[in-house]
Amino acid sequence: MPKDICQCEVIAKEEQRIKIRVEKRKWGREVTIIEGINEKDVDLHQLATKLKHKLACGGTAKNGKIELQGDHRERVKALLIQEGFSEDNIDIT
Numbered sequence: 035m036p037k038d039i040c041q042c043e044v045i046a047k048e049e050q051r052i053k054i055r056v057e058k059r060k061w062g063r064e065v066t067i068i069e070g071i072n073e074k075d076v077d078l079h080q081l082a083t084k085l086k087h088k089l090a091c092g093g094t095a096k097n098g099k100i101e102l103q104g105d106h107r108e109r110v111k112a113l114l115i116q117e118g119f120s121e122d123n124i125d126i127t
Contacts, residue, residue, distance in 0.1 A: 050075070052119060055127045056105050066093075066110060068100040081117070088113055 052070040059065055068085075071078060082095035085102060089109060093102035102110070107126050115121050 050119065050123060052114065052124045053127065054107050054110055054124065056107060063103070064105045066102040066104065066106045068102070068110060068114075069098070071098075071100070073098055084117070085110060085113060 050070055050072055052068065055067050055069075057065050057067055071081070078095040078098070078100060082093055082100045082102075085100065086093045089102060089104075089106050091103045091106065093100065095101075111121075111124050111126060114124055
């Protein structure tokens with residue numbers, strides 16, 4: 035199908051189970067981890083760049099996860115919903 039009429043990415047975003055959690059790293063630094071986004075359907079690096087820009091923090095996308103510096107759990111959930119992910123499929127722990 036042509037890209038302009040294809041709804042594949044929208045459908046893929048609605049079906050994914052996303053987990054958002056915070057890890058403590060050395061010296062007590064917190065890192066927000068976003069897991070469960072399928073790399074084949076969504077460009078993780080582009081999504082990580084958008085999140086880093088909107089949250090004004092550093093981070094990376096590697097090994098199928100997005101890592102953001104700091105505790106941004108609630109704000110990340112709101113931003114993912116704006117990007118088209120289903121609110122029911124996003125879990126915060």
